[in-house]
Amino acid sequence: MAEKIKIFQFPIKGADFEHIGNATIETRKLVKTSFTEEECFKNASFFSSRDLLRRFGICAYEAEANVIIHAHYGLFKTILCCKKIKGEVIDRGPGIPSILNALTPGFSTASETAKSLGFGAGVGLNNIQKIADFTMLHSEKGKGTSLQFEVWKAKDNEIGRIAMKIKQIIKALKLELVTKNVDMEKEVKSAYSCDLLSNVLAKAGDESTWLTVQTNMNIIGVATIKKIPIIIIAENSTIPEQTIAKAEENGIIIAKGKEDTFTISGKLYELFQKE
Amino acid sequence: MKIKTIIDVTKAEILQKNGITGIDIKYAFAADLMSDTLFIISREEEPVLLISGITDQSVVRTAVILDIPAVLIVRGKTVPQKTIELAKKNNIIMLKTYYIMFVTCGLLYKEGLKGAPWQKR
Ligand SMILES: Nc1ncnc2c1ncn2[C@@H]1O[C@H](COP(=O)(O)OP(=O)(O)O)[C@@H](O)[C@H]1O
Ligand SMILES: [Mg+2]
Numbered sequence: 323m324a325e326k327i328k329i330f331q332f333p334i335k336g337a338d339f340e341h342i343g344n345a346t347i348e349t350r351k352l353v354k355t356s357f358t359e360e361e362c363f364k365n366a367s368f369f370s371s372r373d374l375l376r377r378f379g380i381c382a383y384e385a386e387a388n389v390i391i392h393a394h395y396g397l398f399k400t401i402l403c404c405k406k407i408k409g410e411v412i413d414r415g416p417g418i419p420s421i422l423n424a425l426t427p428g429f430s431t432a433s434e435t436a437k438s439l440g441f442g443a444g445v446g447l448n449n450i451q452k453i454a455d456f457t458m459l460h461s462e463k464g465k466g467t468s469l470q471f472e473v474w475k476a477k478d479n480e481i482g483r484i485a486m487k488i489k490q491i492i493k494a495l496k497l498e499l500v501t502k503n504v505d506m507e508k509e510v511k512s513a514y515s516c517d518l519l520s521n522v523l524a525k526a527g528d529e530s531t532w533l534t535v536q537t538n539m540n541i542i543g544v545a546t547i548k549k550i551p552i553i554i555i556a557e558n559s560t561i562p563e564q565t566i567a568k569a570e571e572n573g574i575i576i577a578k579g580k581e582d583t584f585t586i587s588g589k590l591y592e593l594f595q596k597e
Numbered sequence: 598m599k600i601k602t603i604i605d606v607t608k609a610e611i612l613q614k615n616g617i618t619g620i621d622i623k624y625a626f627a628a629d630l631m632s633d634t635l636f637i638i639s640r641e642e643e644p645v646l647l648i649s650g651i652t653d654q655s656v657v658r659t660a661v662i663l664d665i666p667a668v669l670i671v672r673g674k675t676v677p678q679k680t681i682e683l684a685k686k687n688n689i690i691m692l693k694t695y696y697i698m699f700v701t702c703g704l705l706y707k708e709g710l711k712g713a714p715w716q717k718r
Pocket of ligand 1 (some may be wrong): 384388389391392393413415416417418423424425429430431432441442443444445446447448466467
C-alpha cells in the first residue's frame with residue numbers, strides 16, 4: 323500500500339499563557355482521528371497507539387510551552403506517517419545561549435508568570451529527550467530555536483520488535499487459554515524457548531514470553547522471578563492442576579498449543595517482526 | 598474508587614461533573630509542576646486522578662494529554678470559569694477541596710488510592 327503522510331501546522335504566540343497547550347491538543351485530536359479513520363493507521367491500535375499519542379502529546383506540550391514561555395512566536399508542525407510522528411517547533415525569539423545549560427535538569431529562565439502556572443521547572447527539554455525516540459535541538463542566539471522530535475511506534479526501537487498484547491498472541495497462534503482471571507492486556511515483545519529451568523533463569527529476558535513443554539509447578543516460580551507474564555506450553559502437554567492454580571495465584575498466564583516448540587517459536591517470531 | 602468516594606473523603610465540591618460515568622479511579626498523582634505531571638506516563642495503570650494546586654487552564658490540558666479523567670484542585674483555590682469550561686468541553690471531571698495537598702493525599706491514600714507508578718525512562 324502506498325504510504326500516506328499527513329501534515330498539521332499550528333502557529334504559537336509568545337507569552338500567550340492563556341492558550342498554552344492548545345496547539346498540542348488540537349494536533350493530538352487530528353492525529354487521533356487519523357488513527358481511527360485512515361486505512362494505513364488503523365493497525366496502530368495494535369501497536370499501542372495510545373502510548374504513541376501520549377508520548378507525542380507530552381513532547382509537543384513541552385515544546386509548545388517553551389515557545390510561549392521563552393520566545394516571541396513560533397510554528398508547530400506535525401508530520402504523521404505510518405511508522406512515526408514527527409514534531410517540528412521553530413520559533414523566533416532569544417534563542418538558547420547555552421544548550422548545555424538548557425539541558426541541565428532544573429535550569430530555567432522562565433518568568434514568574436510562567437512559574438505560577440506550573441511551568442518553568444526546567445525539565446521540559448529533558449522530558450522530551452527522555453520520552454522521544456529522536457530529538458534535535460538547534461538554536462541561534464538572538465534569532466530563534468528549532469526543536470525536532472520523533473516518537474516511533476511503541477517499542478519498535480527496542481531490539482527491532484513490536485510489543486504485542488497477550489490476547490493478540492493467544493488469538494494469532496490459536497492457543498488454548500488454561501488459566502483464568504489473568505490480565506490479558508499486558509504486552510510482551512520478546513520470547514525465549516527453553517525447557518531447562520536454569521537456562522531460563524539465567525538467560526530469558528525479563529517480561530518475555532516463555533515457550534516450553536515443561537509443566538511442573540517449578541515453572542511458575544521461574545516465571546515469577548523473571549517477571550514472565552505468559553508461558554506457552556507446546557505439544558499439548560498435560561498441565562497439572564497445581565501448576566494452573568499456582569499460576570493463577572501469581573497472575574501468570576498459561577496458554578497451550580498443539581504444535582511443537584519449533585513451529586510455535588517460528589510463528590511467534592513472525593508476529594513480533596510483522597509490520 | 599468512585600468519584601463519589603473521593604468527594605466524601607476530601608469533602609470536595611464538584612466544579613464540573615461531566616466525564617466518564619461510573620469511572621473507578623485506581624491511582625493518584627499530586628503535583629503543581631506541570632512538567633512533573635507530564636512525566637508520569639503510566640500506560641497500563643489507569644485511571645489516574647490528578648491532584649494539583651494549579652487552577653489555570655493548563656491543568657486541564659495536561660489532563661487531556663495524559664488521558665487523566667479527573668482533576669482535584671487542592672487548597673480551596675478559586676478556579677477560573679475558563680478552566681471549568683475547558684474541563685467541561687473535554688469531559689474531565691473537576692473537583693475542589695479545601696484541604697492542603699498533603700492532607701488530601703493522606704486521606705485518599707488511607708482510603709485505598711495508590712500512587713501512579715511512573716515509568717522511568
Ligand atoms: N524555544 C526557546 N527559546 C529560548 N529559550 C529556550 C527555548 N526553549 C528552552 N529555552 C531555554 O532552555 C531552558 C530550559 O528549558 P526547559 O527544559 O523546557 O525548562 P523550562 O521551560 O521549564 O525553563 C529555558 O529556561 C530557557 O532558558
Ligand atoms: Mg519548558
